[in-house]
Amino acid sequence: MVAADLTILALNGPLLDLYGLPPNSVAVRDFFDFLQCLAERGEFGPGDTAAIVAEQLELARCADRARHEHRRPDGRILEIRTRALPGGGFVRTHIDITERKRGEDELADKRETLRLILDNIGQGFILYDRDLRSIMYNKKLLELTDVPEHLAKNFKTMEESTRFQLESGRLFLPADAPDFGDDIDAKLKYVLDRTARPNRECIYVRPQHDGRILEVRVVPQPDGGQLRTFTDITKWVNADQAVRQSREILTGVIDSMPALIDVRDRDGVILLTNRSFREIHGASPTVPDRGPTADRAESLNRLVIESGQGVPFFEESGQDAKGRRRDWLTTKMPLTDEAGEVTHIVTVALDVTARKRAEEELRDAQASLIQAEKMASLAQLVAGVAHEVNTPIGVTLTAISHLDEEVVKIRALFDANRVKRSDFQGFLDVAWETTRMILSNIERAANLIQSFKQVAVDQASGEQRVFDLAAYVDEVLLSLQPRLRKTKVTVTTDIPPGLEIDGHPGSFAQVLSNLIINALVHAYDEGQEGRILLIAEEASAGWVTMRYSDDGKGIPPDIRNRVFDPFFTTKRGLGASGLGLSICANIMATTMKGSIALDSADGPGTRFLLRFPMWVKDA
Helix, strand or coil, X not given: CECCCCEECCCCHHHHHHHCCCCXXXXXXXXXXXXXXXXXXXXXXXXXXXXXXXXXHHHHHCCCCCEEEEECCCCCEEEEEEEECCCCCEEEEEEECHHHHHHHHHHHHHXXXXXXXXXXXXXXXXXXXXXXXXXXXXXXXXXXXXXXXXXXXXXXXXXXXXXHHHHCCCCCCCCCCCCCCCCHHHHHHHHHHHHCCCCCCEEEEEECCCCCEEEEEEEECCCCCEEEEEEXXXXXXXXXXXXXXXXXXXXXCHHHCCCEEEEEECCCCEEEECHHHHHHHCCCCCCCCCHHHHHHHHHHHHHHHHHCCCEEEEEEEEECCCCCEEEEEEEEEEEECCCCCEEEEEEEEEECHHHHHHHHHHHHHHHHHHHHHHHHHHHHHHHHHHHHHHHHHHHHHHHHHHHHHHHHHHHHHHHXXXXXXXXXXXXXXHHHHHHHHHHHHHHHHHHHHHHHHHHHHHHHHCCCEEEEHHHHHHHHHHHCHHHHCCCEEEEEEECCCCCEEEECHHHHHHHHHHHHHHHHHHCCCCXXXXXXXXXXXXXXXXEEEEEEEECCCCCCHHHHHHCCCCCCCCCHHHCCCCCHHHHHHHHHHCCCCCEEEECCCCCCCEEEEEEEECECCCC
């Protein structure tokens, strides 16, 4: 605390420790000498000491520098706050925020990593809130829809984006749409009425002005928003058209067929090829080098000769004349003479490379949707943090405001030299009560934040660490309290303390959260009372068994074998994605190196059995 004449009125020990100054070294000197001492020790970097001290004095007196950061020579970062005093002078606090800044930098790195991942996936996507305002999208979306990035930043809503695409000719109305002429507003209403707010997950095809074909998947979100993915299916459509065309041409002249056809004699020598064959394998009529499948092809040729029967279509891979990998759908048929003896072998191979690539892209798309589901659960966790912490923080702010008013009153009496014993006693009573209230609520908020923070960090990072199973289950259940509090369902645990797991707590939290939320959605009606029980024990050396059970509706026998299938749900129109239990099975089998199984025994409720090792060894 510094007076108007720069006399130091108060200075605490931690400040001296923070700057590495000996005790009482500047306790009775003015603020100028304090800055002089720091400058001479190199605190503000090299340069003229007098100029540095003058600059720091100006910063201390500057009203618009109420808060700034200072990096010490040892790399630590301090946050310095300056508050002017009514009679001149100021109060300065110095806080070491090095760890907080490091955490902020790490969080920024993770956000940048997520942005790069989203920008480099093969699908375009955009996420809307319940008012159809754009929350986020990736660059692939702009590429697929041919919308310039500098213009996309101006589109806050679906309506604005759709209007632009209609006006610029990037979006076409369906062939069966009415003729609206040049009436953009009518076209906009037509499109939004049919696609803006579907009541369930849907897919439609969108032709582009450049001839490409996009598949648009609309996935409504529980909060009223929606996720839209855009996939370029032009290759798939073209591949399907090519396959249909090849089947039609099969009855025509062999040389006009897109299928690869070769005719061999009994010794395997190629006698005839069609144009497609020569385009792929070259003009030389020799047996193509099929690598590891050569022996298989020879064996199948012998089978055709010996049996006189054809070989149904089978898949094989090989290289073309340019060394590119291709996938084929192949069949072999015999040609016989009048005596029924096989004289030649006809091989027909369809190029299905595009289809195989399309299947791989589809699997990638499914993986992207599963990742989106995981991110959605993190978003719900963040919302829970805000809701839970709001109450203690609100109480704290009210108490601090009241205490501030009391401080102003007693300060006014003190300045006027009119403080009575009763006034001071009343102030102490209020200060005692409010500080107790502030401390209690801040501790409550801190405990909540710490619990939520650990679960959220684990789910976001996916790192492996040692954790106590019982304590961690409690933290996960605390993070689910905002969801559970809206129901009459209670969760009870029976897990021995000290059962330590060296694994992936974030993945385990995802499994446990999905099981409980799945029960809240499917097992109980609104307002119905219920009980979920979690029991865990060390079943055998190095393995843990956890049993989940609830007393809800149970799962009908006819769908029990499908509960772990991706995208299978009985409440798709009510916001369910069908990914919850599928994610659980995937995590338990891959990340947790264990298993999850549905107990199919008859009776009320649902029961799952989870088994996983106490020490996960990553491959």
